[in-house]
Amino acid sequence: MVDLQAQLEPIKSDVLNRFETILEEASFINGGAVAQFQKELETYLGVKHVIPCANGTDALQIAMMGLGLKPGDEVITADFTFAATVEVIALLGLTPVLVDVYEDDFTINVEAVRAAITSKTKAIVPVHLFGQCANMDELMELSKEHDLLVIEDNAQAIGAKYHSRTGARPMAGTIGHVGATSFFPSKNLGAYGDGGALFTNDDDLAHTLRGIVNHGMYQRYHHDVVGVNSRLDSLQAAVLSAKLPHLDDYNHRRKNAARAYNKALSKTPFVSLPVTVTDCGGICESCTCHVFHQYTLKISGGHRDALAAHLAEKQIPHGVYYPIPLHKQKAYSDQRYREEDFSVTNQISDEVLSLPMHTELTDEQIDYITTTIHQFLSNRG
Numbered sequence: 001m002v003d004l005q006a007q008l009e010p011i012k013s014d015v016l017n018r019f020e021t022i023l024e025e026a027s028f029i030n031g032g033a034v035a036q037f038q039k040e041l042e043t044y045l046g047v048k049h050v051i052p053c054a055n056g057t058d059a060l061q062i063a064m065m066g067l068g069l070k071p072g073d074e075v076i077t078a079d080f081t082f083a084a085t086v087e088v089i090a091l092l093g094l095t096p097v098l099v100d101v102y103e104d105d106f107t108i109n110v111e112a113v114r115a116a117i118t119s120k121t122k123a124i125v126p127v128h129l130f131g132q133c134a135n136m137d138e139l140m141e142l143s144k145e146h147d148l149l150v151i152e153d154n155a156q157a158i159g160a161k162y163h164s165r166t167g168a169r170p171m172a173g174t175i176g177h178v179g180a181t182s183f184f185p186s187k188n189l190g191a192y193g194d195g196g197a198l199f200t201n202d203d204d205l206a207h208t209l210r211g212i213v214n215h216g217m218y219q220r221y222h223h224d225v226v227g228v229n230s231r232l233d234s235l236q237a238a239v240l241s242a243k244l245p246h247l248d249d250y251n252h253r254r255k256n257a258a259r260a261y262n263k264a265l266s267k268t269p270f271v272s273l274p275v276t277v278t279d280c281g282g283i284c285e286s287c288t289c290h291v292f293h294q295y296t297l298k299i300s301g302g303h304r305d306a307l308a309a310h311l312a313e314k315q316i317p318h319g320v321y322y323p324i325p326l327h328k329q330k331a332y333s334d335q336r337y338r339e340e341d342f343s344v345t346n347q348i349s350d351e352v353l354s355l356p357m358h359t360e361l362t363d364e365q366i367d368y369i370t371t372t373i374h375q376f377l378s379n380r381g
């Protein structure tokens with residue numbers, strides 16, 4: 001699904017030089033490399049504070065701790081996302097409230113959020129799923145109306161620029177009260193191990209978060225709040241510093257691959273192409289609100305699993321993200337949920353199919369993959 005070896009080649013000597021410095025300094029934890037990456041990412045995102053941490057799941061959890069969410073508080077998030085998003089809500093004793101998503105771009109349905117708001121609702125966690133920004137204009141409006149906090153799960157969309165109807169183009173993850181991201185190796189900005197970060201423009205919240213990631217310490221051995229141990233290590237920060245200057249190019253290459261896939265599959269029966277929520281109706285040069293963490297098709301007619309089996313036979317990597325809606329998972333099922341409120345997630349979990357998506361895809365690979373898909377589905381059409 002991703003080709004990390006080929007991506008390493010152009011940055012290999014830079015990464016090794018940075019590693020050498022860290023090894024010589026033995027500055028493995030909280031070293032200069034972490035502080036440097038933090039500054040670079042703040043500049044790139046145009047956000048006042050980046051708080052590095054150990055992984056994206058921690059980032060979400062720390063965001064909720066820092067915002068002071070308490071057991072019994074309801075947190076609304078999407079039924080169609082990676083489990084980490086809902087896991088941390090449950091882990092903190094908060095009440096997850098799952099809602100349906102849009103069938104075209106798979107992001108959280110704002111009307112479903114509105115319908116789920118109660119007097120106990122404290123926060124919304126939109127997920128910029130597969131690299132596509134959620135409907136932040138309307139979500140921020142809704143949050144103001146009901147005095148709710150917005151935590152962006154930006155694990156899949158770093159580098160995306162949201163197309164606000166005001167004409168502004170803020171970076172994904174910097175629009176809500178706090179953003180959380182992951183540097184898992186296969187993410188758009190991936191380390192060579194685990195890593196994560198929080199983003200916020202709120203000085204007080206940033207201060208609180210910096211203490212929480214470090215055992216609740218604001219002064220050495222003074223523990224003011226209950227914290228966690230969640231650190232980005234220097235070696236991972238060095239990898240991220242080496243890659244950050246290439247991130248826009250990486251995302252551009254993903255977009256080009258997506259355009260090539262779209263073009264080749266536009267007349268294939270049973271295939272719905274991914275939608276970007278801009279005016280062009282396809283993927284144009286100015287589309288920046290989707291950075292294609294995944295390239296995900298919908299395959300109708302009940303042919304998804306047969307196509308997946310065929311791709312496996314042809315040794316073409318593919319994935320089903322995600323095969324089971326969260327409200328149907330044992331850990332997150334809840335008596336309050338009604339199946340009719342999840343018509344989209346129930347349908348798309350049977351239809352989605354993600355194709356290889358990374359920065360090193362060649363025209364030949366895309367041609368082979370799309371020809372295989374087109375032939376298979378045309379024979380069923």
Ligand SMILES: *Cc1c(COP(=O)(O)O)cnc(C)c1O
Nearest residue numbers: 055056057082084155156182184
């Ligand atoms: C990857 C991911 C996470 C978790 O990130 P980790 O670094 O693996 O903990 C959270 N949310 C979403 C949507 C993700 O894709």
